[in-house]
Amino acid sequence: MSLFAFLIVGALAGWLAGQFVKGAGFGLIGNIVIGIVGSFVGGFTFQLLGLYSGSFLGSLVTATVGAIILLYVVRLARS
Template sequence: MPVESLLLLLLIGGIAGWLAGLLVHGAGQGILLNIVIGVIGAVLGGWLFTQLGVPTAGLIGTLVAATVGAILLLALLRLIAPRKW
C-alpha cells in the first residue's frame, strides 16, 4: 500500500471515528482510539454498503461509509460492554 493511501486511510479513519464518537457519546474517544474505530468501521461500512448495493465513490462516500460503520461498531461495543463505551 502506498504511503499516501495509508495516510488517507488513517485520516478518514480518524475523522470517521471522531464523528461516530460525537454521534454516539457526544465526544470522541481520543485520537488513537478514534483512528482504530474509524478504520475498522471503514472496513465494516464498505462491506455493508457493497452488500446493500450503495455506491461509496469519492472521498465523501468513503467518509459516510466509514462513519456509518464506526457508529455500528460503537453500538455493538456498547451492547457488549456498556460501561466502557
C-alpha cells in the same frame, strides 16, 4: 487510497462516530482505530445493500456509518 488519506478518513470517521454515539471522542489513536475498523464494517454493510461510493466524501460517510454501527454493537455487548 493513500495511507495518509486512509488515516485521515479513519480519524474523522472515528471522531464523528464518537460524537453521535458517545458524545465525545476517543483520542487520536482511538478515533483512527475505530474509524478504520468502521470503514470495513461500513464497506461490508454498504456492499450488502448494493451501495458504493469511491469519492473521499463517500469513503468518509461509509466509514462513519460503519463506526457508528461498531460502537452501537460494542455498547450493546457491554450492557
